[in-house]
Amino acid sequence: MTGPFNGEAGVRGHRHLDLELIDDASALTDADPGGMLRATASAGAQVRESAALAAEANLEAIADEGRPRAVVVAGVGTAGRTGDILATVAGARCPVPVLSHRSAGIPGWVGVGDVVLAVSASGRSPEALAAAEAAARRGARLVAIGAPDSDLELLADRARAPFIPVPRRAPARASLWALTVPVLLAARTLGLVKVNEADLAETAARLDLDADRCRPSLESFVNPAKSLALDLGNSVPIIWGSSSLATVAARRFADTLSSNARYPAVAGSLGEANRGRVGLLDGVYGGLAEAARDIFADPDEGAADPTRLRLVLLRDGGLSDESDDQGEPLALEERRADAVQALAERRGVRVSVVTAEGGSPLERLASLVAVPDFASIYLGLAHGLDPMAVPAVSEMKELSNR
Structure with a gap:
């Protein structure tokens, strides 16, 4: 996974997050009384x-x-x-x-x-x-x-x-x-x-491995979930998957961002992006905002950084039943992923990439879901939210059951 969280520039870019909490394992436990991380x-x-x-x-x-x-x-x-x-x-x-x-x-x-x-x-x-x-x-x-x-x-x-x-x-x-x-x-x-049983065992092992990599005691510079959470701070995430498998993971990430971090997100496939949604990169939260930014302004003075788009690419380059023997449909999606990433970077829209790992489709899906799941929790905790309790959900159930 790549993302531009580097030193002081990263800290200033996420000034609304509690950066001390996100790297304090004890404080994270206290902020998560329902045990969502566990x-x-x-x-x-x-x-x-x-x-x-x-x-x-x-x-x-x-x-x-x-x-x-x-x-x-x-x-x-x-x-x-x-x-x-x-x-x-x-x-x-x-x-x-x-x-x-x-x-x-x-x-x-x-x-x-x-x-x-x-x-x-x-x-x-x-x-x-x-x-x-x-x-x-x-x-x-x-x-x-x-x-x-x-x-x-x-x-x-x-x-x-x-x-x-x-x-x-x-x-x-x-x-x-x-x-x-x-x-x-x-x-x-x-x-x-x-x-088969081997697929299930490998998927379980992959989820165990990612849970260990994303555990609260690991600091953000070595914890991919904390790093992704910091990347997303104060942004509007656009999450696109490079295959049908990655698109399911993208929509799952949008679900957990909504519930755990109360962040709005746009999620879908690169095919959808190719049919018009890529225009978001030129909009008021994308390239247009970047063009209006004063590059000489002191980031420590004045208003907080404006809300910006953050592109999250979930990339799955493995062969699966959705491709032919040569993998051409998936190869096309990977080329689209390269193109979308290049377009975003030209417009100053920052990009985070999560790449699938593993052999079977199920294990690859697990590798695309695990880190974002944890990232959504860390993002919510860093904003002072309890990811376990979502009052609006409870109220919605009460109102609809009257």
């Missing part, structure tokens, strides 16, 4: 635990009727991201459509030939519960994934459908890997995705 560091353990729990479920029952016509992954928030992960890990060669469904119920065309995966970290999501009820009523095969002893488990029991219990972690965004692994293993049972 919960995020459990990602590798989540992979192992959920794989074991899925192995105990009777998933073979859903394969008895053969390959489905389509798979619908029903859930919202983090649960909804599991459908995106399944679709991109399965790749373009997946023999059936995979749909992420984020509203109540299920599409009208779903019936006896289809499979519905209802996912909810709490087991109480209205969207997942409605999807499970509709799937059972229409005769679709159902797999439910969520907290044990929940409404979702009761529904699955009544429908005689497999249920994979996922130990409850609050908030749900700390359970991405606990929810994702059962979804992948259910799809593997149906013959739709190639994820």
